[in-house]
Amino acid sequence: MRLNNYKTIVTGGSSGIGKAIVDSFLLEGAKVAIIDKDPITNMELERNPNCLFVKADVTKSADIGMAAKEAVNWLGGLDTLVNNAGFGLPGTLLETTEPNWHQMLAVNLTGPFLVSQVLMPHLIQSKGSIIMMASVAGMVGIKERTAYCATKGGVISLMRSIALDYVGEGVRCNAICPGTVDTPWVDRMVATYPDPVQTKKQMTNRQPMGRLGQPHEIASGAVYLASKDSNFVTGSCLVIDGGLTMQ
Numbered sequence: 001m002r003l004n005n006y007k008t009i010v011t012g013g014s015s016g017i018g019k020a021i022v023d024s025f026l027l028e029g030a031k032v033a034i035i036d037k038d039p040i041t042n043m044e045l046e047r048n049p050n051c052l053f054v055k056a057d058v059t060k061s062a063d064i065g066m067a068a069k070e071a072v073n074w075l076g077g078l079d080t081l082v083n084n085a086g087f088g089l090p091g092t093l094l095e096t097t098e099p100n101w102h103q104m105l106a107v108n109l110t111g112p113f114l115v116s117q118v119l120m121p122h123l124i125q126s127k128g129s130i131i132m133m134a135s136v137a138g139m140v141g142i143k144e145r146t147a148y149c150a151t152k153g154g155v156i157s158l159m160r161s162i163a164l165d166y167v168g169e170g171v172r173c174n175a176i177c178p179g180t181v182d183t184p185w186v187d188r189m190v191a192t193y194p195d196p197v198q199t200k201k202q203m204t205n206r207q208p209m210g211r212l213g214q215p216h217e218i219a220s221g222a223v224y225l226a227s228k229d230s231n232f233v234t235g236s237c238l239v240i241d242g243g244l245t246m247q
Contacts, residue, residue: 002227004029007075007126009068011058011115012085014038016183017133019045020215021082021222026050028223033071035064035115036085058085058111068118078122080226083112083155084133088148090189101147108151113158120166127170129234131225132159134175136241152177156237163235172234174225179241180204181213208243 008025012018013034019042025032026048033052040046040053052074056067072078086108089100116130123130137145138152156175163173180186180203193199204212221238224230239245 001029002223002229003080006030006079006226007077008032008080008082008226009035009071009075009078009115009119010082010084011035011111012133013082014040014053016185017178017181017215017218018082018084020219021084022051024216024219024223025080025226028227030080030226031075033075035067035071058115059106061114064114064118068115072119072122077126078119079126079128080131081116081119081123081128082131082133082222082226083115084131085111086133086151087185088137088145088189090144090192091146092144093146095144096146104147104151105154108148109154109158112155116158116162120171123171124166124169129172129174129226129230130159130162131222132156132173132175134159134177134237136177136179136239136245139177139237139239140245159237160235167234172230174230174233174235175237176218176221176225177237177239177241178218179207179213179244181215181218183215186212206244207241208247211242213240213242 008030010022013022014036022032031050035054035056037057054067054070056063132155134155135152137149138156159173159175190196190200218240221240
C-alpha cells in the first residue's frame with residue numbers, strides 16, 4: 001500500500017492509461033477523484049467508496065475551478081495531481097488543420113497548465129507532487145504527428161519549469177513519456193487510416209520489444225512517481241516506451 005491515504009486527482013481518468021492509473025492508485029490505498037468530460041463506464045469503479053467522478057472539461061477555466069473545489073473538498077486535501085487528460089490526431093504540417101492544432105494545444109498543454117495552476121496551493125500545503133503525462137513524441141520526432149509532438153514537447157518543458165519554480169516549496173513535478181500504448185484512443189486514431197489493421201501492425205513493428213505497451217505498465221510508473229520511493233526525483237522524464245527511443 002505505497003499510496004495509503006494519498007489524496008489524488010487524475011484528469012482523463014475514465015479510460016485508457018488514466019483508468020489504469022486510477023485502478024493502480026486505488027489498489028495502493030489512495031483515495032482518487034477523477035476529473036473527466038467523459039463518464040465512467042466501469043460500474044465497479046463507480047461504486048468504489050474511495051473514488052469520485054467529477055465531470056469537467058480541462059480546457060475551460062470555469063469547469064476546472066468548480067471541479068477542483070469539489071474534488072479537494074471530497075478528498076480533504078491533495079497529495080498528488082496526475083495531469084493525464086490528452087489526445088492526438090495524425091497529420092503532417094500540411095495535413096494539420098488550424099482547428100485541430102488549437103484543439104490539441106487546448107487539451108494537451110493548456111489543460112495541464114490550468115489544472116496545475118488551480119491546484120498548486122493545495123500541493124504546496126501538502127508538499128505533494130504533480131505527474132504530467134507526456135510522450136516520447138515530445139522527445140523525438142514521430143512521423144505524421146506534428147501537433148501532437150509539439151504539445152507533448154510543451155508538456156515536458158512545462159513540467160521542468162514547475163519543478164524548478166516549486167522545488168523550494170517541497171513540491172515535486174515529473175513526467176511520464178510512454179511509447180505507443182494499446183488503448184481505445186490509439187484504436188480510434190488508427191481507424192482514421194485507410195488500412196487500420198496494417199497501420200496498427202506497423203506501429204507494433206516499430207517497437208523494439210515487438211509489442212505495444214499496456215496501460216497498467218504506464219500506471220506502475222505513476223505509482224512510483226507519486227510514492228515516497230521517488231522522493232529524490234523531480235524535473236525528470238520517466239520513459240516507458242519498450243525501447244522506442246533507443247533506436
